[in-house]
Amino acid sequence: xxPREHAFSLLVTVADDFPWDRAEKKEQVEDNxxxxxxARAYLFxxxxxxxxxxxxxxxxxxxYQIHKYGRFAENYASLQYKNSLGLLLCxxxxxxxxxxxxxxxxxxxxxxxxxxxxxxxxxxAGIIRxxxxxxxxxCGNAVDLYPVKWQPYVGECRRIIAMEAFAWTLWALYIFxxxxxxxxxxxxxxxxxxxxxxxSPTHAxxxxx
Numbered sequence: 678x679x680p681r682e683h684a685f686s687l688l689v690t691v692a693d694d695f696p697w698d699r700a701e702k703k704e705q706v707e708d709n710x711x712x713x714x715x716a717r718a719y720l721f722x723x724x725x726x727x728x729x730x731x732x733x734x735x736x737x738x739x740x741y742q743i744h745k746y747g748r749f750a751e752n753y754a755s756l757q758y759k760n761s762l763g764l765l766l767c768x769x770x771x772x773x774x775x776x777x778x779x780x781x782x783x784x785x786x787x788x789x790x791x792x793x794x795x796x797x798x799x800x801x802a803g804i805i806r807x808x809x810x811x812x813x814x815x816c817g818n819a820v821d822l823y824p825v826k827w828q829p830y831v832g833e834c835r836r837i838i839a840m841e842a843f844a845w846t847l848w849a850l851y852i853f854x855x856x857x858x859x860x861x862x863x864x865x866x867x868x869x870x871x872x873x874x875x876x877s878p879t880h881a882x883x884x885x886x
Contacts, residue, residue, distance in 0.1 A: 721857065728850050729776040735843045736769040738836055754809075754826045761804040765844065768797035772847065788858035795851040802844035811837050 712718060742762055746752040753759040775782070775790055782790075810823050816834035823831060830837075859865075 717861070724850065724854055724857070725776050725779055728772065728847065728854070731843055731847055731850070732769050732772040732776065735765070735840065735847065736773070738840045738843070739765045739769060741836065742833070742840075754830050757804060757808040761801050761808065764797060764804075765801045765840065768794055768801065768847075771797075784858050784861055788855050788862065791851045791855035791858065795848050795855065798844045798848040798851065802841050802848060805837060805841040805844065809837055813838050813842075 739762055743766065746759075750756050750759055771790070772794055775787065775794070779787055810827050811834045815822075816831075816838065820828050820831050
C-alpha cells in the first residue's frame with residue numbers, strides 16, 4: 678500500500694473512533710423494550726387508563742337505559758333521545774376496543790379513531806343537551822315543571838345528566854388524544870422562539886422578555 682493511501686486509511690480509522698461519532702452510533706442502537714419510561718409514555722398511559730374508566734361508567738349508564746326501556750320508540754319520550762342512546766352505545770364499544778388494543782395499533786390510526794369518537798361523543802352530548810329538558814340543577818324540581826311527555830322520566834334526570842357529562846368529558850379527552858398523536862407523528866416539540874412573532878430567528882432576546 679502506498680504511503681499516501683495508508684495515511685488516508687489511518688485518518689479515516691481515527692475519525693471513526695472520535696467520541697461524537699461513537700455517541701451518534703450509540704443513539705442509533707435499537708431499543709426494543711415494551712415500555713420506555715418517559716413523560717410521553719406516562720401521559721399516553723394515563724390518558725388511555727382515564728378514558729377506559731370513563732368509558733366503562735358510560736357503558737353502564739347507557740346499558741341501563743336501553744335495558745330498562747327496550748328498543749321500541751314508544752317507550753321513550755323522544756325518538757331523537759332514543760337514537761342518541763344507540764350512537765352512544767356504539768361509541769363506548771369502539772372506545773373500549775381502542776383502549777384495550779391501542780398498544781398494537783398504529784399511532785396514526787389511533788388519531789383517526791380518536792377523531793371519529795370525538796365526533797360521536799360530542800354529537801351525543803349535544804343531542805342530550807337539546808332533546809331533553811333536564812339540567813344539572815333541575816333534577817330536584819317538581820314533576821309538573823317538565824313537559825308532559827318527559828314527566829314519566831323525571832326519575833332518570835340524574836342518570837341522563839351523568840351520561841351527558843361523561844360524553845362531554847370523553848369528547849374533550851379524545852380531542853386531546855388526537856392532538857397528542859398528531860404531535861408525535863409530525864414531531865411537534867417545544868423549542869426556543871427568540872424571533873417571537875415578527876423578529877428574526879437570530880434576534881437577541883432582551884432580559885425583560
